Amino acid sequence: xxxxxxxxxxxSENTVILYMKGxxxxxxxxxxxxxxxxxxxxxxxxxxxxxxxxxxxRSELPKYANWPTFPQLWxxxxxxxxxxxxxxxxxxxxxxxxxxxATAS
Numbered sequence: 001x002x003x004x005x006x007x008x009x010x011x012s013e014n015t016v017i018l019y020m021k022g023x024x025x026x027x028x029x030x031x032x033x034x035x036x037x038x039x040x041x042x043x044x045x046x047x048x049x050x051x052x053x054x055x056x057x058r059s060e061l062p063k064y065a066n067w068p069t070f071p072q073l074w075x076x077x078x079x080x081x082x083x084x085x086x087x088x089x090x091x092x093x094x095x096x097x098x099x100x101x102a103t104a105s
Contacts, residue, residue, distance in 0.1 A: 003056040007064055011074050014047035015102050019061055020071040021052050028052055031083035035071040038090035042099040075102045 001009070010017060016039070022028030024036040028050075039046055051058035051070055062068045065079050073080040075098055080086065089095035 003060045004064060007057060007061055010047070010049060011077055014074075015076055016044065016046035016099055017074045018046060018048045018071055019051055019057070019074075020048055021050070023050055024048055031069075032071045035073065035083045035086045038086050038095060039073065039099070041090065042096040044099045044103045046099070075099065 018024075018036060018039055020027065020032035020036060022032055024040055027033035027036055036048070049057060051061070058070070061070075061072065065072055067079055067082065069082050071083055071086070073082075073086050080089070080098070086095060089098065
């Protein structure tokens with residue numbers, strides 16, 4: 001399976017997935033830390049991929065997503081955005097609503 005197929009499979013098989021540097025419990029950059037904390041505060045399980053240990057995904061996902069930076073949050077196959085968008089949605093209460101609705105079905 002090539003890396004694009006892997007990315008597509010990860011996105012399709014996980015309702016909520018965060019591509020980040022490190023892991024939610026051990027983020028490797030401030031942006032990934034803020035994004036994962038906002039997502040964890042929603043109280044639902046989510047998948048994550050550490051792009052630092054997956055260099056192929058790190059290089060190919062920005063092209064596939066047409067989004068140049070990490071972290072990247074995907075919900076139900078749709079790119080939601082990066083750290084600033086995730087943080088802003090969390091502060092407005094929109095992130096929890098989005099994640100709750102996505103994981104309920």
